[in-house]
Amino acid sequence: MSPSGAELLRTIKSQIQEVDPAAVHEQLGNGTVLIDVRENEEFSVAHLPGARHVPRAYLESRIDGVVPDRDAHIVLYCASGNRSAYAARTLSEDLGYTDVSSMTGGITLWKDRGYEVTVPRTLTPEQRDRYSRHLLLPEVGVEGQLKLLDARVLLLGAGGLGAPTALYLAAAGVGTLGIVDNDTVDLSNLQRQVIHTQDRVGEPKVDSAEATIANLNSDVRVVKYPVRLDASNVMEIVEGYDIIVDGLDNFPTRYLINDVSVRLNIPVVSASILGFDGQLSVFKPFDGPCYRCLYPTPPPAELAPSCGANGVLGVLPGTMGLLQATEVVKLILEEGEPLIGRLLLYEALGATFTELKVRRDPDCPICSRDPESISDDEMGVFPDYEAFCAAAG
Amino acid sequence: MATVKIPPVLRPSVGGEKTVSADGSNVGEVLNALASAHPQTQSQLFAADGELNRYVNVYLNDEDVRVLDGLSTAVGEGDTLVILPAMAGGA
Numbered sequence: 001m002s003p004s005g006a007e008l009l010r011t012i013k014s015q016i017q018e019v020d021p022a023a024v025h026e027q028l029g030n031g032t033v034l035i036d037v038r039e040n041e042e043f044s045v046a047h048l049p050g051a052r053h054v055p056r057a058y059l060e061s062r063i064d065g066v067v068p069d070r071d072a073h074i075v076l077y078c079a080s081g082n083r084s085a086y087a088a089r090t091l092s093e094d095l096g097y098t099d100v101s102s103m104t105g106g107i108t109l110w111k112d113r114g115y116e117v118t119v120p121r122t123l124t125p126e127q128r129d130r131y132s133r134h135l136l137l138p139e140v141g142v143e144g145q146l147k148l149l150d151a152r153v154l155l156l157g158a159g160g161l162g163a164p165t166a167l168y169l170a171a172a173g174v175g176t177l178g179i180v181d182n183d184t185v186d187l188s189n190l191q192r193q194v195i196h197t198q199d200r201v202g203e204p205k206v207d208s209a210e211a212t213i214a215n216l217n218s219d220v221r222v223v224k225y226p227v228r229l230d231a232s233n234v235m236e237i238v239e240g241y242d243i244i245v246d247g248l249d250n251f252p253t254r255y256l257i258n259d260v261s262v263r264l265n266i267p268v269v270s271a272s273i274l275g276f277d278g279q280l281s282v283f284k285p286f287d288g289p290c291y292r293c294l295y296p297t298p299p300p301a302e303l304a305p306s307c308g309a310n311g312v313l314g315v316l317p318g319t320m321g322l323l324q325a326t327e328v329v330k331l332i333l334e335e336g337e338p339l340i341g342r343l344l345l346y347e348a349l350g351a352t353f354t355e356l357k358v359r360r361d362p363d364c365p366i367c368s369r370d371p372e373s374i375s376d377d378e379m380g381v382f383p384d385y386e387a388f389c390a391a392a393g
Numbered sequence: 394m395a396t397v398k399i400p401p402v403l404r405p406s407v408g409g410e411k412t413v414s415a416d417g418s419n420v421g422e423v424l425n426a427l428a429s430a431h432p433q434t435q436s437q438l439f440a441a442d443g444e445l446n447r448y449v450n451v452y453l454n455d456e457d458v459r460v461l462d463g464l465s466t467a468v469g470e471g472d473t474l475v476i477l478p479a480m481a482g483g484a
Contacts, residue, residue, distance in 0.1 A: 250481055254481055272479075272481055277401050279480055294450070295479035297448045298448060298481070299478045304481060343477075349411075354398070356452050356457070356475060356477070359457060
């Protein structure tokens with residue numbers, strides 16, 4: 001007569017080594033290979049510190065990869081000590097492992113004894129669904145998606161460039177988006193600033209951007225700065241962010257943000273647009289040139305018109321903003337070749353891209369120096385600063 | 394003949410063209426030829442002392458002429474000069 005399941009389990013337990021959680025606890029970090037044979041969902045909730053994961057269903061096919069040494073000291077565990085008993089018999093009887101035991105009572109008894117467990121960070125089922133196209137990419141995966149969720153990105157402006165950048169970074173699951181903008185939504189913005197809507201004309205842009213992002217992805221926390229960036233507030237706002245996205249519309253603030261980014265060693269993904277033309281580069285302090293290495297001084301006002309004065313094709317900030325968002329994601333993931341030391345020019349009417357080399361200036365007034373020595377007073381200042389700002393009004 | 398790429402802010406000074414051809418054996422000669430043909434560009438490109446304005450970057454193909462030989466950098470047939478002033482538009 002065939003044995004019942006309970007009888008089989010008793011028989012198997014009599015044939016294998018069992019070990020008490022107290023003994024396993026003493027052996028932790030002692031060369032013992034601890035293997036959790038439960039299912040994925042169980043392992044991801046909590047497991048013993050340092051445990052490797054080989055679900056029992058994959059034991060025979062995966063154990064060689066995890067423990068090639070047949071004489072290793074192996075302790076298996078599951079929820080209550082039954083599945084690990086079966087697994088222990090498989091390893092010793094069928095696969096020739098010589099030193100295998102099963103932990104009595106499993107992780108349940110372990111926890112009852114008050115021993116610590118590791119709660120791994122992972123994605124929720126909803127996040128696995130939302131970011132499934134990312135998870136399929138080896139360059140992103142769960143680890144990369146967690147990096148995105150942990151990342152803090154500061155967007156300077158929720159205008160032409162900031163609008164598409166913010167939308168796509170939010171969609172990608174960048175966990176914290178700071179947005180600096182003291183403007184309100186105007187009807188003339190909607191030709192290109194796709195994060196804002198008709199019914200929000202007159203509202204602060206930071207509120208409008210926050211509302212759109214909240215509807216798009218509740219994983220994203222928006223930090224609003226409804227102020228104009230200047231020397232008095234810039235350090236306080238910027239500190240603590242991983243990446244700055246510069247879509248500013250004026251030179252004094254671009255120089256200011258450059259100097260702060262060098263001082264705090266924060267990379268800046270910088271773009272600018274005018275008419276049908278766009279420029280893009282990544283200024284990563286000390287790895288490549290800074291904005292001042294590229295442009296030591298701003299042009300006079302007549303050679304530096306604004307989009308408000310000169311016009312801009314509505315789709316152009318979309319193109320340039322998404323190239324910025326792409327560079328941001330690459331920096332967070334530490335994948336690919338960031339646009340450091342290179343300036344990309346896009347001319348929409350001719351549909352041409354031109355790439356230029358940007359060198360570090362060994363005499364750069366900012367990034368050639370010890371960042372500690374950059375004082376508050378000189379940040380954002382450039383030759384003829386007073387005259388420039390007076391002319392710019 | 395070298396090809397000179399003209400940035401948006403200088404295009405009104407060259408009749409709206411995006412590229413202009415100009416003769417010269419080095420960067421200075423090419424840019425002077427450009428300024429002779431289109432006098433409005435003279436003060437936009439050059440300071441009173443004849444040097445390039447500091448806010449104008451000039452690239453020979455993809456390299457900044459400041460890290461080459463500046464205005465003396467040799468220019469060959471078929472080379473492209475890119476004139477690039479800083480742009481700040483973002484909104």
